[in-house]
Amino acid sequence: xxxxxxxxxxxxxxxxxxxxxxxVYGNYLLKIAKNILANTEDSKECVNDTYVKAWxxxxxxxxxxxxxxxxxxxxxxxIDRLRTKTRQKRGGSQYTYALEELGDITTDGxxxxxxxxxxxxxxxxxxxxxxxxxxxxxxFVGRYFFLDSIRDIAAYCHKxxxxxxxxxxxxxxxxxxxxxxxxxx
Amino acid sequence: xKRNDILSAMGLIDDxxxxxxAAIRKKHKQNTLRVIISLAACFAxxxxxxxxxxxxxxxxxxxxxxHHLDSGDxxxxxxxxxxxETNPWDSxxxxxxxxxxxxxxxxxxxQVTGGLSETEMTKLAQKAADTLGxxxxxxxKEQYVGKLKFTTDRADIVVDPYxxxxxxxxxxxxxxxxxxxxxxxxYNFRDDADFADAEKALLYLVETYADLLGFSQPVPYLTSxxxxxxxxxxAYRVYEGADTAAERILNYACKTAxxxxxxxxxxxxxxITNALAAAEKLGNYPIISASEAYELLLEGYYVDSHLKETxxxxxxxxxxxxxxxxxxxxxxxxxxxxxxxVEDPTTYYNVAQGxxxxxxxxxxxxxQKYIKSLPLWxxxxxx
Numbered sequence: 001x002x003x004x005x006x007x008x009x010x011x012x013x014x015x016x017x018x019x020x021x022x023x024v025y026g027n028y029l030l031k032i033a034k035n036i037l038a039n040t041e042d043s044k045e046c047v048n049d050t051y052v053k054a055w056x057x058x059x060x061x062x063x064x065x066x067x068x069x070x071x072x073x074x075x076x077x078x079i080d081r082l083r084t085k086t087r088q089k090r091g092g093s094q095y096t097y098a099l100e101e102l103g104d105i106t107t108d109g110x111x112x113x114x115x116x117x118x119x120x121x122x123x124x125x126x127x128x129x130x131x132x133x134x135x136x137x138x139x140f141v142g143r144y145f146f147l148d149s150i151r152d153i154a155a156y157c158h159k160x161x162x163x164x165x166x167x168x169x170x171x172x173x174x175x176x177x178x179x180x181x182x183x184x185x
Numbered sequence: 186x187k188r189n190d191i192l193s194a195m196g197l198i199d200d201x202x203x204x205x206x207a208a209i210r211k212k213h214k215q216n217t218l219r220v221i222i223s224l225a226a227c228f229a230x231x232x233x234x235x236x237x238x239x240x241x242x243x244x245x246x247x248x249x250x251x252h253h254l255d256s257g258d259x260x261x262x263x264x265x266x267x268x269x270e271t272n273p274w275d276s277x278x279x280x281x282x283x284x285x286x287x288x289x290x291x292x293x294x295x296q297v298t299g300g301l302s303e304t305e306m307t308k309l310a311q312k313a314a315d316t317l318g319x320x321x322x323x324x325x326k327e328q329y330v331g332k333l334k335f336t337t338d339r340a341d342i343v344v345d346p347y348x349x350x351x352x353x354x355x356x357x358x359x360x361x362x363x364x365x366x367x368x369x370x371x372y373n374f375r376d377d378a379d380f381a382d383a384e385k386a387l388l389y390l391v392e393t394y395a396d397l398l399g400f401s402q403p404v405p406y407l408t409s410x411x412x413x414x415x416x417x418x419x420a421y422r423v424y425e426g427a428d429t430a431a432e433r434i435l436n437y438a439c440k441t442a443x444x445x446x447x448x449x450x451x452x453x454x455x456x457i458t459n460a461l462a463a464a465e466k467l468g469n470y471p472i473i474s475a476s477e478a479y480e481l482l483l484e485g486y487y488v489d490s491h492l493k494e495t496x497x498x499x500x501x502x503x504x505x506x507x508x509x510x511x512x513x514x515x516x517x518x519x520x521x522x523x524x525x526x527v528e529d530p531t532t533y534y535n536v537a538q539g540x541x542x543x544x545x546x547x548x549x550x551x552x553q554k555y556i557k558s559l560p561l562w563x564x565x566x567x568x
Contacts, residue, residue, distance in 0.1 A: 005279050012278075014429045028211070067207050068200035075196050095192070102188040113190040121190060122197035129202055141206040144195045148210070156210050185186065 003066040010058035017058075018051045025067060029074040035147035036078035038093040046081055050074045075145070094147040101168065102144075105176045106185060121184055128178045132171065135159070139167050243468040245557040246285065248518050248549065260543045261411045265504045265526055268543075271406035273433035274508040280472050283431055285551060286464035286519040288512070289347055297331045300346025300463045309350050310335040310342045313457075316397045317352070330514070339364055347514055348462030352397075353454045365451035375450035376418050383407050383419040390444045390452065391423050398442050398457060402426030404433075415537025421446075434521065435461075438510035460512035464519055470551040475506060478523035478548040486553075487525075487546045497546060501527055504543060508550055521550040 001020050009017035029050055033043035050073045063069035082095055113121060129137050135157060142153045143164075150168075154161045179185045262268045274280075289300035301309075307324070310333065314321050319337035326333055327343075335342040343351045355364025368374050372389060373382035384407060391398070391405045404426040407419045425440035427433045439460040447453040473481075481487065482497055505526040512519045529542035536542075549556055 001281065002279075005281065008278065012429060016429070028207070063200070065200040065204045068203040071203060071207065072196055079192070079196075099188050099192060102191045105191060106186050106188055112187055113193070117186075118190060118194050119197060121186075121194035125191075125194055126198045126202065129198065137202070138206045138209050141195075141198075141202060142210065144192060145198065145203055146206065146210065 007058060007062055007066060010055065011062070018055065021051060021054065021070065022047075025070050028067065029070055031148075032071055032074045032146055033078045035149070036075065036082055036093060036095040042081060043078070046074055046078045049077050053077065071146070075147070094149055098144055098147055101172065104169070104172045105179070121179075124179060124182050124184055125175065128175055132174075136167050136171050139164055140171050143168055243470055243555055246467070246470075246518055246520065246549075246551060246555055247557045248520070260526065260545065261413075261540055262409070262543070263411070263415075263539050263541070265541070265543055268505065268526075269408070269507060269509075271404075271408070271437075272507050272509060273404075273430065273437050275430065276475060278430045280431060280434070280508070282469040283472050283521045283550065284435060285467045285470050285521075286461060287467055288460070288516055288519050289463045290517050297346040299465065300331065301344075301348060303331075303333060305462075306333045306344040306346065307335075309348075310344050313342055313350050313352060313397060345514075346463055348459040349456060350458075351454065351456045354452060365447050365449070365453045367449075367451045373450060374421075374446045374452065375448065376446070378419060378450075380407070380419070383421065387421045387423075387444070390421065394444075394455060397455065398423065400425040400440070400442075411537075411540055413533075413536050413540070415540050434508060435510060438512045439519065458512075460519060467518075470520070470555055472521065472550050473523075473552055475508070475523055478550060479503070479506075479525070481548050481553070482523075482525055482546055487548045497525070497527060504528060511547070522547040523550050524548075 001024060006017060006020050006024065009020060026047065029047045030043055033046040034040065037043050037046065050070060053073050054070060057073075061069075079095065082093065129140065132140065138157055139153055139159075142148045142156070143150075148156075150161050150164050153159075154164045157164065159167075176185065260268060287299065290298050303326075311321065313319075314335070314337055317340070319340055319342070321335045321337050321342075323336040324333055325336075330345055330347075332343055332345045335344070340355065341353045343353070354366055368386060368389065372386045374386040374390075378386065384405075387405045387407060391403050395403065400423065402425060403423050405421075405423045408422060409417050409419060411417055421444040423442050425436040427436055440458070442455065442457040444452060445454040445456070483499060485496065487497075503525050507524050508521055509524055510519060510521050525546040525548070526543040527546065529544045531542065533542060
């Protein structure tokens with residue numbers, strides 16, 4: 001089923017929307033959740049929460065790119081769950097590893113960015129990503145949006161793990177420079 | 186700023202950037218799956234393929250029609266655009282699959298195969314009688330189609346094996362219409378009612394007989410029929426609504442009811458149809474698009490509503506098209522069709538000026554690969 005048809009089902013309040021979403025995007029969303037939570041049971045719950053949130057979001061929303069829309073929901077829900085539920089250590093989470101890597105760009109300051117600052121930061125990062133060569137952009141988004149492991153990224157980008165690590169390292173350095181120029185660091 | 190903020194901001198980046206990488210990930214996954222599948226396919230097919238296929242495939246449809254009713258002549262109307270406006274199909278709503286049912290069938294000897302049993306018909310009649318406060322006094326089996334006629338103190342209730350319950354108020358043979366039910370003052374339920382009056386009467390009837398209808402989401406609607414002299418008469422109808430477009434389209438033909446008036450504006454009868462009551466679901470079949478149906482129409486792949494077939498070609502003007510089920514006693518298979526309305530080229534005399542006849546062409550909406558045969562048909566339309 002096409003994305004527009006699935007979105008239409010949500011707008012018609014047709015409960016098949018959930019099933020169709022699961023059929024098309026279930027594994028995709030589960031992978032995102034597992035990257036963050038490193039726990040299958042929690043991940044499945046997050047994916048289910050994603051469907052609930054999608055059901056309440058459409059209408060009024062009519063996402064143009066359904067995969068991205070759902071991916072963002074799962075990502076956000078998974079991160080929230082990780083933050084609230086697991087102050088306890090949870091090994092193996094790509095979220096944790098990615099967070100450590102981002103120490104290259106910024107050491108933790110005293111304050112957390114508010115919503116407006118986050119949007120400004122996202123816009124700036126988006127502009128930066130547009131300047132990257134395509135492989136570097138895929139690697140960066142794969143690592144810091146999808147929270148994919150280095151090994152997975154190496155597989156789908158057809159590169160060695162070492163090459164992926166090097167690309168990520170250089171890209172983070174370039175992003176740091178970009179954000180400093182923008183006055184965001 | 187904290188490191189968390191970078192990751193949070195990444196969750197807000199543009200969808201197209203995300204989609205771009207998602208596509209790479211997906212492609213890789215599919216390639217990986219292909220390799221795995223190619224290695225495992227032989228074993229899987231040998232061990233379970235045949236079994237899975239037999240369990241999941243949809244039966245081929247053998248579309249046949251019985252010809253027990255008189256044939257119709259298509260549609261008469263002044264403005265085809267406003268004809269059947271209440272059809273819940275919307276060309277903008279994509280429909281990918283719709284259910285198909287095996288209908289009960291009557292053979293040449295008027296014996297019904299697969300319909301409701303007499304016990305089931307009796308239950309339907311008893312329920313209607315109880316709802317209306319009627320007392321069943323006698324039952325007789327009609328000669329044709331195995332209908333049962335239940336005589337009560339104030340009405341006859343006729344149930345057929347297809348799931349139609351018809352209540353005729355008064356007693357059979359009462360020529361003066363005693364027993365018909367008047368509507369309260371202020372309602373005009375006669376044939377000469379205008380649209381506003383007809384709508385008001387219909388809403389009253391649907392509300393008053395809600396328990397009898399048993400619809401959870403009743404959708405009342407009026408349809409018009411025209412005599413040759415151009416006089417309009419409204420038909421007072423209601424169908425069972427639904428939350429999905431597919432169900433609405435199905436119910437519009439299969440779960441319906443209508444009210445009949447006499448010449449004095451009294452309620453003379455109510456007919457309630459549940460064409461699915463005796464039907465067996467064959468499965469949810471893939472549906473072609475309206476444009477694909479049009480291509481089939483040009484290839485002559487259709488059944489038409491008139492005895493003299495008039496071929497359709499690229500120059501033929503299609504005045505209207507719709508998606509609807511046929512679920513009459515003539516239809517051995519209850520399935521959706523795309524219906525094309527084409528002006529009848531026949532010259533008719535003594536017909537009101539501006540009144541136009543349209544022929545209807547029915548193209549099965551189910552993908553062709555699921556249809557075993559499509560006989561020519563001189564069938565009946567516009568029920």
